[in-house]
Amino acid sequence: xxxxxxxxxxxxxxxxxxxxxxxxxxxxxxxxxxxxxxxxxxxxxxxxxxxxxxxxxxxxxxxxxxxxxxxxxxxxxxxxxxxxxxxxxxxxxxxxxxxxxxxxxxxxxxxxxxxxxxxxxxxxxxxxxxxxxxxxxxxxxxxxxxxxxxxxxxxxxxxxxxxxxxxxxxxxxxxxxxxxxxxxxxxxxxxxxxxxxxxxxxxxxxxxxxxxxxxxxxxxxxxxxxxxxxxxxxxxxxxxxxxxxxxxxxxxxxxxxxxxxxxxxxxxxxxxxxxxxxxxxxxxxxxxxx
Amino acid sequence: xxxxxxxxxxxxxxxxxxxxxxxxxxxxxxxxxxxxxxxxxxxxxxxxxxxxxxxxxxxxxxxxxxxxxxxxxxxxxxxxxxxxxxxxxxxxxxxxxxxxxxxxxxxxxxxxxxxxxxxxxxxxxxxxxxxxxxxxxxxxxxxxxxxxxxxxxxxxxxxxxxxxxxxxxxxxxxxxxxxxxxxxxxxxxxxxxxxxxxxxxxxxxxxxxxxxxxxxxxxxxxxxxxxxxxxxxxxxxxxxxxxxxxxxxxxxxxxxxxxxxxxxxxxxxxxxxxxxxxxxxxxxxxxxxxxxxxxxxxxxxxxxxxxxxxxxxxxxxxxxxxxxxxxxxxxxxxxxxxxxxxxxxxxxxxxxxxxxxxxxxxxxxxxxxxxxxxxxxxxxxxxxxxxxxxxxxxxxxxxxxxxxxxxxxxxxxxxxxxxxxxxxxxxxxxxxxxxxxxxxxxxxxxxxxxxxxxxxxxxxxxxxxxxxxxxxxxxxxxxxxxxxxxxxxxxxxxxxxxxxxxxxxxxxxxxxxxxxxxxxxxxxxxxxxxxxxxxxxxxxxxxxxxxxxxxxxxxxxxxxxxxxxxxxxxxxxxxxxxxxxxxxxxxxxxxxxxxxxxxxxx
Numbered sequence: 017x018x019x020x021x022x023x024x025x026x027x028x029x030x031x032x033x034x035x036x037x038x039x040x041x042x043x044x045x046x047x048x049x050x051x052x053x054x055x056x057x058x059x060x061x062x063x064x065x066x067x068x069x070x071x072x073x074x075x076x077x078x079x080x081x082x083x084x085x086x087x088x089x090x091x092x093x094x095x096x097x098x099x100x101x102x103x104x105x106x107x108x109x110x111x112x113x114x115x116x117x118x119x120x121x122x123x124x125x126x127x128x129x130x131x132x133x134x135x136x137x138x139x140x141x142x143x144x145x146x147x148x149x150x151x152x153x154x155x156x157x158x159x160x161x162x163x164x165x166x167x168x169x170x171x172x173x174x175x176x177x178x179x180x181x182x183x184x185x186x187x188x189x190x191x192x193x194x195x196x197x198x199x200x201x202x203x204x205x206x207x208x209x210x211x212x213x214x215x216x217x218x219x220x221x222x223x224x225x226x227x228x229x230x231x232x233x234x235x236x237x238x239x240x241x242x243x244x245x246x247x248x249x250x251x252x253x254x255x256x257x258x259x260x261x262x263x264x265x266x267x268x269x270x271x272x273x274x275x276x277x278x279x280x281x282x283x284x285x286x287x288x289x290x291x292x293x294x295x296x297x298x299x300x301x302x303x304x305x306x
Numbered sequence: 307x308x309x310x311x312x313x314x315x316x317x318x319x320x321x322x323x324x325x326x327x328x329x330x331x332x333x334x335x336x337x338x339x340x341x342x343x344x345x346x347x348x349x350x351x352x353x354x355x356x357x358x359x360x361x362x363x364x365x366x367x368x369x370x371x372x373x374x375x376x377x378x379x380x381x382x383x384x385x386x387x388x389x390x391x392x393x394x395x396x397x398x399x400x401x402x403x404x405x406x407x408x409x410x411x412x413x414x415x416x417x418x419x420x421x422x423x424x425x426x427x428x429x430x431x432x433x434x435x436x437x438x439x440x441x442x443x444x445x446x447x448x449x450x451x452x453x454x455x456x457x458x459x460x461x462x463x464x465x466x467x468x469x470x471x472x473x474x475x476x477x478x479x480x481x482x483x484x485x486x487x488x489x490x491x492x493x494x495x496x497x498x499x500x501x502x503x504x505x506x507x508x509x510x511x512x513x514x515x516x517x518x519x520x521x522x523x524x525x526x527x528x529x530x531x532x533x534x535x536x537x538x539x540x541x542x543x544x545x546x547x548x549x550x551x552x553x554x555x556x557x558x559x560x561x562x563x564x565x566x567x568x569x570x571x572x573x574x575x576x577x578x579x580x581x582x583x584x585x586x587x588x589x590x591x592x593x594x595x596x597x598x599x600x601x602x603x604x605x606x607x608x609x610x611x612x613x614x615x616x617x618x619x620x621x622x623x624x625x626x627x628x629x630x631x632x633x634x635x636x637x638x639x640x641x642x643x644x645x646x647x648x649x650x651x652x653x654x655x656x657x658x659x660x661x662x663x664x665x666x667x668x669x670x671x672x673x674x675x676x677x678x679x680x681x682x683x684x685x686x687x688x689x690x691x692x693x694x695x696x697x698x699x700x701x702x703x704x705x706x707x708x709x710x711x712x713x714x715x716x717x718x719x720x721x722x723x724x725x726x727x728x729x730x731x732x733x734x735x736x737x738x739x740x741x742x743x744x745x746x747x748x749x750x751x752x753x754x755x756x757x758x759x760x761x762x763x764x765x766x767x768x769x770x771x772x773x774x775x776x777x778x779x780x781x782x783x784x785x786x787x788x789x790x791x792x793x794x795x796x797x798x799x800x801x802x803x804x805x806x807x808x809x810x811x812x813x814x815x816x817x818x819x820x821x822x823x824x825x826x827x828x829x830x831x832x833x834x835x836x837x838x839x840x841x842x843x844x845x846x847x848x849x850x851x852x853x854x855x856x857x858x859x860x861x862x863x864x865x866x867x868x869x870x871x872x873x874x875x876x877x878x879x880x881x882x883x884x885x886x887x888x889x890x891x892x893x894x895x896x897x898x899x900x901x902x903x904x905x906x907x908x
Contacts, residue, residue: 195674196684198634199737201653203691204661213687217678 042293048286055099056106063096067253072096076269086271088262094272098279101253105280108248109234112169116176116234117227123177124184125211125219129192139185142178150175150233151240158246168247172237176230183226187219221294228291232284239280255280308335309512310359310480311375317351317358318369325368328354330536332372338479341506341513343527343544345520345559347756351536352516356484358382359514360397361389377479395425398473402485404465408457414468415441415453421475440471445501463494467501474505482514487522491619492783493842496827499525500841518757520563521829524548532556544833562761563786563831579646581745581777582608587630587640589623599852600626601637602801606779608745613771613778615792615809617785617824623801624781625669628747631779632666645744662692665738669750671730675722681708681733682718685740692741707736711766728759732766739770748780752787764791785828789813797821800857807883817878817894818885819864856888864889864897 064084065072071091072083079086085094127138145153157171188211191197200210241247242256250257255276262272317329328351336342346352357364359374361381374381376397381389393399401407409417418440419433428436437453444467446452457465466486473481483502487495503526506513515526523530523544530547532540532555540553551557589601601623608614616624630637633653642649644664650656668674675684685704689695695703705715711732722730731751738746748767752760768791771778782788788795789809796806797818805818816822819840826840842861856862859870866888875886887894 195668195670195734196676198632198666198668199674199688199734201634202632202661202664202666203688204653204656204658205691206654214676214679218676220678 039293039297041289042297045286045289045293048282049290052102052106052283052286055102057103059099059102063093063099065093065096067092067097067100068251069093076265076272078269079271085275086269088258088272089265089269094258094275097253097258098255098275101255101258101276102279104248104252104254105235105238105256108165108168109172109231109238112172112238113176113227113231113234115169115173117180117223117230119173120177120180121184121223121226124181124186125188125215126207127181128185128188129211129215130207131192135185138181142181145178146182151237154237154241155244155246158241163246163249165248168238168241172234175237176234180223180226180230184219184223187222188215191215191218225291225294228287228294232287232291235280235284235287307378309338309377310336310514311373312359313373313375315355315358315372315374316369317354317367317371319354319364319366320368327369328536329358332536332538334531334538334541336480336512336514338512339510340529341515341527343523343530344514344516344533345518345523345530346533347518347758350533352518352533353484354536355533356399356482356514356516359482360393360399362393391425394421394478395476396478397480397482398476398478400466400469400473400481400483400486402488404462404469404489405457407469408465410457413454413456414460417468418453418472418475421472425476436475440475443474443505444468444471446471461494462490463498466490466498470498470501470505474509477509478511480512480514482516484516485518486515488517488519492785492827493619493823495522495829497841499829500839502526519829520548520559520757520831524831524833524835525829532559548831548833559758560831562758579610580607580643581610581645582606582631582779583643584627584631585641585643587627587642588638589626589630589635590638600801601630602857603640604798604801604803606631606796606803608777608779609794610744611775611777612793613780613791615788615795616779616781616798617783617788617795618798619783619824621800622798624798625749626801627798628666628749628779628781632664632747634666658692662741663744664747665741665743665745666747666749667731667734667738667751669753671727671734671754674734675725675730677722679721680718681720681722681725685718685733685737688737689740703740707740708733710739710770711736726759727755728763731755731759731763735763735766735770739774739776742774743776745777745779748778750781750783753782753784760787767791785824797824802857803886804858805883805885807880807885811883815895815898817880817883817891818858818887819862819889819894820858821885822898823863856886864894 060067069092072093073087073091075087075089075091077083077087077091083093083095085098088094088097123138127135154171154175157174158167161167161170197210197214200214205214238247239254239256239259242254243260245257245260248254248257250261258276259273262269266273312335313333315329315332316327318325318327330351332355334342344352344355354364358370359381361374361384363370370382372382376392379388379392381392384392408414412420415437418437422428422433422436441453446464446467452460452464457468460468470486486502487498490498499522502513505511513526515523517523527544529541529543531538532547532553534555540547540551540556542552547556548560551560584604584606586603586605587601588599588603590597590599592598604623604627606614606616606627616627618624626635629635630640630651631642633649633651633656636651642651644660649660653661675681679687682701682704685707686700689700689703704718708715708717713729713732713736717725717729717733722733725733735751751767752763755763764787767778770776778791780788780791789812792809794806795809795812797804797820799820805816805821812821816825823840823842840863842863853860853871855869855871855873856875859865862870869888873888875888877884877886878890880891889897
């Protein structure tokens with residue numbers, strides 16, 4: 017076994033390299049989400065009326081030049097309320113998702129890597145929590161803690177923990193015995209450093225997708241809770257609450273229901289589409305490695 | 307006229323990074339009764355060629371040009387309906403992974419019958435008898451329930467026999483075999499190769515046999531084509547290719563192979579206290595009824611500065627033993643002495659000093675480096691954890707480590723996915739040597755690499771060992787590589803050591819019947835080589851682990867009698883070499899001598 021060997025193995029050369037391509041599947045939903053985020057930032061200052069003032073015009077006035085989205089039963093400007101409501105819902109759902117997905121993923125990563133009794137205990141608790149519908153669980157927590165913005169964030173965050181823990185656990189399971197993990201063990205690294213310094217960067221793309229999906233779900237949950245009266249309390253403009261308040265006269269004046277509903281719907285679809293695009297770009301990247 | 311005529315074949319793929327031409331201007335012809343061995347390394351386009359020969363457009367094929375004429379039929383220009391009659395009926399294919407090519411939810415007998423019914427009108431009784439004939443042809447026991455089993459209930463060798471039986475079902479004119487024995491153990495591989503040889507001499511079938519293993523090709527082929535980067539760089543008869551290769555790539559490929567008897571330059575005299583002494587290590591997996599006793603009381607001594615080769619087939623417990631020593635698994639019982647001190651079984655109880663002096667190189671180059679970290683970061687992390695150093699010194703040490711494994715320091719900034727398998731394994735070796743360890747545990751570091759890369763990594767390991775005076779425990783299933791690398795060889799079978807001794811003494815002759823079978827099964831890249839044919843009939847079985855007596859007795863070809871299955875065999879010492887068997891060295895020598903004599907007469 018001494019002879020010289022041809023320089024490289026017999027690999028087939030590539031004829032042309034691939035350039036970075038932006039795809040509309042990614043760009044369109046990202047742009048929509050960006051518009052919402054911008055609205056959340058500056059909505060209050062560009063709104064033509066105050067969101068809480070009564071009688072900015074006649075009650076239940078249809079959309080017109082002065083009231084783009086019409087007015088509700090108290091004569092409040094629906095357009096202004098939708099604009100101002102963006103900040104509430106975005107702030108609440110972002111912080112709830114960060115809290116829930118963050119805590120859940122940390123739990124899942126540790127539980128998946130450590131295995132054994134730790135994993136068994138955590139996963140059975142997760143099973144119990146997953147048996148309860150998310151909305152019901154959130155309502156249970158809110159009725160016992162009392163409705164407030166902070167409690168809303170806590171409740172939704174709690175609802176998200178079990179699902180995120182599962183996702184993170186399943187992402188980390190196949191990596192447990194990889195060579196780099198064992199090499200880290202052989203240099204004396206403990207589990208916190210292996211989980212967060214070695215494994216987290218690898219599974220992060222999967223967790224980002226999970227974050228987007230949970231964020232979309234949080235928007236729906238907050239709107240649903242608002243509609244049911246457990247969420248944001250009046251007179252704060254909240255899309256779910258607005259739908260709930262205006263639902264009695266939806267047959268004669270649909271606009272106070274239609275526009276907040278559209279606002280929720282478009283955002284949820286956009287965030288879901290973004291998560292989808294992220295997933296497939298992740299898969300594409302994986303294909304390139306193979 | 308030739309059976310198969312290939313002219314100017316070009317195959318290309320569309321990939322996300324652009325189009326790839328996997329087969330470039332390949333031409334050859336194949337007569338009936340010929341076996342063309344196609345040899346090349348991974349990525350050389352062998353499998354693509356195999357599919358193109360059938361006129362099969364693989365998914366993603368963007369270019370399929372040239373001519374493939376099979377018995378007068380232009381395959382690349384035939385409609386799909388025409389091709390479907392030929393596939394399976396006149397050209398059959400056997401793939402590398404039988405578990406993937408068999409349907410998991412269908413009994414294997416039914417899968418053979420399905421192929422027959424697809425091409426011929428056969429009654430149930432006719433199909434049944436045809437299936438029985440197929441099973442006979444691949445030497446699977448008739449009358450057993452094999453036909454009624456599902457693929458997962460068969461061993462790897464049996465599965466590959468079934469796929470060959472399916473290929474044979476319609477007595478095709480041409481059989482294309484794509485690395486059919488690569489996933490099998492050496493002893494099973496030898497049996498399958500015998501079977502193929504036998505089938506060929508009976509049926510006069512033409513074959514295209516694709517493999518990366520020059521030893522296997524030497525055994526089966528009548529003509530050889532060497533592929534490199536999608537081109538056939540050399541073709542010729544077997545003896546021509548192996549004795550007088552013309553192309554430089556073929557020469558390099560042949561020179562990179564270890565042959566029996568080859569060995570590294572002799573190491574210094576090995577004496578003094580051993581760097582590692584593991585005593586009666588035991589390790590089981592699973593709970594209660596499903597327990598597998600992976601390592602059953604193995605002791606291992608590693609002299610300072612020596613390479614101890616641990617050889618055995620899959621399931622022999624060699625990797626588990628290594629992981630117990632490393633502290634990655636916790637042995638149930640046994641003690642490990644390291645440089646004269648007791649080594650705690652738990653990694654957490656081993657101090658930094660102990661960790662620093664014992665490091666490991668892993669088998670799979672794809673998972674040995676963290677894909678999200680640059681090479682520099684990976685190495686720096688390892689270094690800083692083992693030796694408290696500041697950033698500047700660490701960086702200098704990392705550069706030095708890269709140079710030591712003959713990689714450019716520019717690799718620091720690269721991600722693992724930008725590296726080839728051999729380069730990744732070099733980085734892994736650099737990582738193991740960062741802390742200047744006394745002992746490096748190598749868990750099959752070469753098995754996932756191409757032959758030419760294997761040779762280079764092998765040389766690198768030996769150079770480092772010489773320069774640092776490091777000791778290795780080198781695990782491999784490849785006896786030739788272990789023989790080349792090691793000063794001492796330990797042969798393991800089903801969790802027990804069956805033979806150990808100085809590496810040189812293994813050149814003379816094997817003692818233990820299992821070692822003898824391993825030697826005989828190792829394909830030698832020399833078509834003229836005459837080896838004693840020792841074939842193990844039955845399959846390796848976990849049930850053997852639980853019986854009293856000799857662990858090997860169920861498969862042994864030199865079974866002595868009842869004592870083999872009832873009484874544990876004694877260790878027999880023959881000066882620098884010892885083995886466990888009921889036969890004494892003299893009795894074994896007499897048997898081997900008689901067989902050689904009768905083989906010479908016959």
